[in-house]
Amino acid sequence: MVERRPWLNFMTHLVLIFGVVLTLFPVWMTFVASTHPGEVLAIKPLPIWFGDRFLENYSFLITEGLPGAGGVPVGKMMMNSLIMAVGITIGKITVSLLAAYAVVYFRFPMRMLFFWLIFITLMLPVEVRILPTFDVIAKLELLNSYTGLCLPLIASATATFLFRQFFMTIPEELIEAAKIDRAGPIRFFFEILIPMSRTNIAALFIVLFIYGWNQYLWPLLVTTEEDYYTIVMGVHRMLNTGESLPVWDQIMGTATLALLPPVLIILLMQKLFVKGLIETEK
Amino acid sequence: MSEVELKQIVKIFPGSTKALDEIDLKVKDRELMVILGPSGCGKSTLLRIVAGLEKATDGRVFIDGQDVTEQEPGTRDIAMVFQNYALYPHMTVFKNLAYGLKNRKINKSEINRRVKEVAETLQIEEYLDRKPSQLSGGQRQRVAMGRAIARNPKVFLFDEPLSNLDAKLRIQVRLEISRLQSKLGVTSLYVTHDQVEAMTLGHRLVLMNEGRIEQIGEPLQVYESPETLFVAGFIGSPPMNLVPGELNEKGEFNLGSTVKIKLDDFQIKSKKLTLGIRPEHLLIDGTGAVMLGEFIVENYERQGADNYLYGKINGLSHPLITRVPADTIHSVGSTINLSCEKNKLHFFCSDTGSRIENKKDT
Numbered sequence: 159m160v161e162r163r164p165w166l167n168f169m170t171h172l173v174l175i176f177g178v179v180l181t182l183f184p185v186w187m188t189f190v191a192s193t194h195p196g197e198v199l200a201i202k203p204l205p206i207w208f209g210d211r212f213l214e215n216y217s218f219l220i221t222e223g224l225p226g227a228g229g230v231p232v233g234k235m236m237m238n239s240l241i242m243a244v245g246i247t248i249g250k251i252t253v254s255l256l257a258a259y260a261v262v263y264f265r266f267p268m269r270m271l272f273f274w275l276i277f278i279t280l281m282l283p284v285e286v287r288i289l290p291t292f293d294v295i296a297k298l299e300l301l302n303s304y305t306g307l308c309l310p311l312i313a314s315a316t317a318t319f320l321f322r323q324f325f326m327t328i329p330e331e332l333i334e335a336a337k338i339d340r341a342g343p344i345r346f347f348f349e350i351l352i353p354m355s356r357t358n359i360a361a362l363f364i365v366l367f368i369y370g371w372n373q374y375l376w377p378l379l380v381t382t383e384e385d386y387y388t389i390v391m392g393v394h395r396m397l398n399t400g401e402s403l404p405v406w407d408q409i410m411g412t413a414t415l416a417l418l419p420p421v422l423i424i425l426l427m428q429k430l431f432v433k434g435l436i437e438t439e440k
Numbered sequence: 441m442s443e444v445e446l447k448q449i450v451k452i453f454p455g456s457t458k459a460l461d462e463i464d465l466k467v468k469d470r471e472l473m474v475i476l477g478p479s480g481c482g483k484s485t486l487l488r489i490v491a492g493l494e495k496a497t498d499g500r501v502f503i504d505g506q507d508v509t510e511q512e513p514g515t516r517d518i519a520m521v522f523q524n525y526a527l528y529p530h531m532t533v534f535k536n537l538a539y540g541l542k543n544r545k546i547n548k549s550e551i552n553r554r555v556k557e558v559a560e561t562l563q564i565e566e567y568l569d570r571k572p573s574q575l576s577g578g579q580r581q582r583v584a585m586g587r588a589i590a591r592n593p594k595v596f597l598f599d600e601p602l603s604n605l606d607a608k609l610r611i612q613v614r615l616e617i618s619r620l621q622s623k624l625g626v627t628s629l630y631v632t633h634d635q636v637e638a639m640t641l642g643h644r645l646v647l648m649n650e651g652r653i654e655q656i657g658e659p660l661q662v663y664e665s666p667e668t669l670f671v672a673g674f675i676g677s678p679p680m681n682l683v684p685g686e687l688n689e690k691g692e693f694n695l696g697s698t699v700k701i702k703l704d705d706f707q708i709k710s711k712k713l714t715l716g717i718r719p720e721h722l723l724i725d726g727t728g729a730v731m732l733g734e735f736i737v738e739n740y741e742r743q744g745a746d747n748y749l750y751g752k753i754n755g756l757s758h759p760l761i762t763r764v765p766a767d768t769i770h771s772v773g774s775t776i777n778l779s780c781e782k783n784k785l786h787f788f789c790s791d792t793g794s795r796i797e798n799k800k801d802t
Contacts, residue, residue, distance in 0.1 A: 331526035334493050339540035339587075340514030349539075353530040 185417070192216075192411035199406040215411045230384045230392065232412050238307075239388040240419060242377065243370035245308035250317050250366050251359055258321035259347055263333075273322075280315040284376055292379055302383045311376065317362055324358050325351070360430035368420045389416045442504045442594035442627045443469050444490060449499035451485055451651075459485050461651045463499070470625045472618075474642030478674070479633060482651040484599060487631045491597050492516050504594055514543075519588035520597040524604060525580045527572040533559075533583050534568040537590045544591075558590045561620070578609045585617070589624065596621070596628040602637060614641060635675055639663070647671050665786070669793035672716045672786060678748060681722070683715045683758045684790055693787070698755055699733045701785070713796070716786035719748065722762035724770075728779030735760065735778040737770050753778065 187206070191199055194209030219232040260266075261273045284291065291310045300306030328351075336346050352359075377388045387395070393416060396409045424431070444467040451460040460482045467473045475483040488494040490501060492513035500509045508516050519540075527536050537555045546554075559565040562582045572580055581601065588596055601617070602610045618641055621628050632638055638645050639659045647654040647662065647670070655667040666672040672680045685694055692700040693713060701715070722732070732753060739750040749762045749770055762778070770776065787796040 329524060329526065331522040331524055332528070334491075334513070335520070335522060335526040335528075335587075337493065337513045338491065338518065338520050340543040341539070342514075345543065350528060350530075356530070 188410045189414050192407055192414050194407055196405050196407040199410075211407065215407055216415075219408060219411050219415065230387050232389065232392065232415055234385070235387050235389040235392040236415060236419070238386055239371055239390065239416075241304050242307045242373065242388055243367050243419070245304060246311045246370035246373075247363055247366040249308055249312035250314045251362060253312055254314050254317035254321050255352070255355070255359075257318045258325055259351065261318075262322055262325040263343070276315050276318050278315075279313060284311060288375065288379065295380055301380050302386050304386070306380045307377055307386065307388075311370065311373065314366075317366070320358065320362065321355065324355060328354065357430055357433040360427050360433075364423055364427050364431050367423050371420055443467060443502070444595055444627060444629065445502040446486070446490070447500045447502070449486065449489060449501070450497045451482070451489065451494070452497045458651050460489075460496075463653060465646060465653070465656070467627055467629060469627055471643045472621050472628045472630060472641060473644050473646060474630045474632060474638040475646045475648060476632060476635060476638040476674075477648035481648040483631045483648050486648070487597050487599055487629055490595070490629060491518055491520050517593050518595045518597055519591050519593040520599065521584050521588050521601045523600045525572070525584040527580060527583055527587070529572055532569050532571055533564060533575070536572070536583055537586050540587065540591045554590050554592075558586045561589070562586050577605055578613065581605060581613055585620070589620070594627065596626050598628065598630040600632055602632070602634070617641065635677065639675075647674065649674075665795065666716075667795050669714060669716075669788045672788065676718060678719050678761050678763070680716045680718050680786070681760045683756070683760075685713060685715060687711045687713060695732060695753065695756060699731065699753070701730060703787070710789045710791060712790040714788045714790045716788060717780055717784060719761045719763040721780055721784035722760065723779045723781075724762065724764055724768065724776045726777045726779050729782050730780045730785065732778040732780055735762070735776045737772055737774050737776065739772060740770060742766065749776075
């Protein structure tokens, strides 16, 4: 339904602006708070305009880190998060592409059984199977390692399903043309299927990166050494200061920094992301 | 030299009847053979078996005298043009044309040379850097043909390549295919359900119905002496008038209550016959040797070049169509004395559908 009436335009803009304000206000408050000294934040009212501690706060966070939270610099934690998020994302996309390729294009015994086995894992997210998964990772001696952080989160039914659905929309004749052009299974996969899935891969990359970046429970369990702390964990640990007051300026600064990579990823890949969601290029 | 030969091809899809029933076919070198038939007659399956995209349940495929039955499509040295073109959407036109060559480990300068040459022949040089989505239907069709030509294969296979084009473009591309095929001299198999395409393009036609070959022959031969009732009804637009009837004791064919046609020239084997007459062979000026009685015009269509009259012969319930020149005007309800030349009558056995030969023909 497309209606063009002035008052309706006004109303829709009002709703949109309200939504934007509602979403951005906490982000604004967080960012503003991170530029003030800690004492200001301990008394009401909270400032709504920038303070003068921007440089000091952020350089301290990035290089040194809070002694109360293990003294890990935020830079290090961000790096850990980045490794985990990228690891999970690339791992998931690789595994899902391969699994979907096998399920859609190859006729092997019990094909559908395997497909449903993958599908069923949708019902078993990490939170449900956390104890056995932890047990496995512990026995493999992967605690406190990047592998341990990424591996259990890599298997993905959603991504496999998404690629399966996409592959099934590719016309049979294209595959036949490739066969006649003497493209074997591996060539077909790398030279035709993957380039054609480009937009889907990009859309999935964004979603999965944010999923990986925001992981909280799993890293909390498998990492005990500060060297492997992730940023989302880090924010939480900063709040557990025991007797002393939480240093809100630092916490807000960390939260702001933690926000940046997902935002950057979305900004950079936005075009492909939207394409992947709405457009079928055929 | 590259012939295609099919021997005793049988295809049975799991859980269904025979899609192809012992097909024998030989396509001569440099020949364009059109496989024609209604949808579901097995013509596409046959083509796909030649391509190697489908495995025959039984029978052998020979290309250039070599048994290729067990070979993969990529090694058969064939090229196929698909109905929806099947271009690689993420590659430029150049890469689309070059892909098959690249996979055959042909060196770069040779690929460049061949693609340029093909692009020139098909007049698609200016699109080489575009992607298929930026091309019109006709241009995509050219690229699809280009991809086939660039490989310089032994056999071209066309799978209804014109059915996604609009009517005007279809004629243009049809002529182009005909021109290219005779220029390149590549043995070709062309599947279509469009009889105009078949008549105009084919050196020879194969008519298929329900997984069997009904007739093989040159287009005019098929038109002028259809071997079976199916062919008679399928080829020609508007279709041949087919009137079922019976022979009387004297060996005459009863057409309606008054008209009797003597059949002494025909080699009759059964009593139930079907008479076939093409609409353009029904004469309205009474000059034919065989008088067919009074025809009452019930309806007429003007198509510009000629008119079609629909109606019935007195005493015959079966409707007939005749084709008359555009300048002859007949109103609904008027009567005409129809006649026909004797050698334009076709008789078929109603039970087996096979043609009854005129002694004079043989």
